Amino acid sequence: MIGLALLVALAVPPPDLTAVGIVLGDHPESSVALLRSSGKTRIVGVGESAFGGRVTAIARGVISMQFATDRVDLRLAAAPAAPVAMPKPAAPPSAAAPAPAEDPTTPARQMSRAEVQRRLSSEIPRILAETVVSPVVQEGHVVGLAVSRIPDGSLLSDAGLRPGDVLTSVNDVPIDGLPTLIGLWSRLQNESELRAVVLRGGRPVALSVTLR
Numbered sequence: 001m002i003g004l005a006l007l008v009a010l011a012v013p014p015p016d017l018t019a020v021g022i023v024l025g026d027h028p029e030s031s032v033a034l035l036r037s038s039g040k041t042r043i044v045g046v047g048e049s050a051f052g053g054r055v056t057a058i059a060r061g062v063i064s065m066q067f068a069t070d071r072v073d074l075r076l077a078a079a080p081a082a083p084v085a086m087p088k089p090a091a092p093p094s095a096a097a098p099a100p101a102e103d104p105t106t107p108a109r110q111m112s113r114a115e116v117q118r119r120l121s122s123e124i125p126r127i128l129a130e131t132v133v134s135p136v137v138q139e140g141h142v143v144g145l146a147v148s149r150i151p152d153g154s155l156l157s158d159a160g161l162r163p164g165d166v167l168t169s170v171n172d173v174p175i176d177g178l179p180t181l182i183g184l185w186s187r188l189q190n191e192s193e194l195r196a197v198v199l200r201g202g203r204p205v206a207l208s209v210t211l212r
Contacts, residue, residue, distance in 0.1 A: 012052070012067050012068070012070070013051065013052065013053055013065070013067050013070075013072050014037040014038065014051055014052070016036075016037050016038065017035065017036070017037045017051055017072075017074065018035070018036050018037070018074065019033065019034070019035060019062075019063050019074035019075065019076050020034040020035065020036045020041060020124055020125060020128070021033070021034040021076070021124065021125075021128040022034070022058060022059075022060070022061070022063065022076060023178050023179050023182050024058070024059075024060065024179070029045070029046055029047075031045065031046065031058040031179060032044065032045050032058070032179050032182050032183045033045070033055060033058050033063045034124060034128070034182070035050050035051060035063070035074070036121070036124075037051045039121055040121060041120060041121045041124055043182055043183065043185045045058070045183060046058055050065075052067060053065040053066055053067040053072065054066050056071070061075055061076050062074065062075050062076070063075075099204065100197045100204035100205055100206040102205070102206050106160040106162070106205070106207060108207075108208040108209070108210065109158070109159065109160065109208070109209045109210070110209070110210045110211075110212055111158075111159075111209055111210070111211060111212070112211075112212060113211045113212065116155065116211065119155045120155060120185075123151075123154055123155055126151050126154065127150075127151060127154055127155070127156060130149065130150070130151040130154075131147070131149060131150050131151065131156065132147070132148045132149040133145040133146060133147050133148070133167075133178060134146045134148065135177060135178075136166055141176065142175075142176045142177050143168065143174070143176070144166045144167055144168040144175055144199065145166065145167045145175055145177075145178060145181065146164075146165075146166045147161060147162070147163055147164065147165045147166070147167060148163055148164070149163055150162075150163060159194070159196075159207065159209050160196075160207040160209075161196075161198070161207065162200070164200070164201075165198040165199065165200050165205075166198060166199040166200075167181070167196060167197075167198050168197050168198065168199060168204075169196065169197045170184055170188070170194070170195070170196045171184070171188060171191065171193075171194065171195050171196075172195070191211065192210065192211055193208060193209070193210050193211065194208065194209045194211065195207070195208045196208070
């Protein structure tokens with residue numbers, strides 16, 4: 001605890017600070033980075049602070065942070081792949097879609113907030129490596145993320161998400177790209193319920209997790 005206080009006071013990077021992942025948005029300010037230190041994971045954007053430093057830039061494979069007068073560049077082991085334009089699906093989400101209903105095979109769930117935090121910290125590298133999503137484009141705009149693969153037994157699958165789902169909103173926030181989805185986590189940590197709407201077999205399905 002004393003060592004951590006000294007690090008904050010001196011504004012120097014923790015010795016175990018690492019870059020876990022990067023999601024690049026259409027604009028630099030919409031990109032997000034995943035940082036890890038002392039077993040904790042933070043999701044931050046440009047201009048936000050984490051672990052005693054401020055994120056100044058996020059680019060392919062590197063996150064730049066400012067600690068007092070020192071600049072630190074955190075590099076990933078491998079740069080993320082460049083974004084690929086996806087074709088328009090045959091049946092994209094429609095604004096006139098019916099209200100989402102619960103799927104009896106994926107009922108509402110309850111999870112401990114502490115358990116979610118613990119699992120998120122340990123599973124983020126696997127989720128980033130094994131989850132495959134593609135933007136669903138309608139009339140030139142991203143209207144959701146099609147999930148073609150998720151890790152079995154991960155926090156995502158336990159929350160009710162399935163391969164083939166098209167994620168369209170989380171807590172009433174439209175999902176217009178992966179940076180939006182990841183950037184939501186810091187805003188949702190104090191929520192008592194996480195709600196998502198997915199298209200499953202062309203029909204809107206409501207997923208919910210109550211945090212206790």
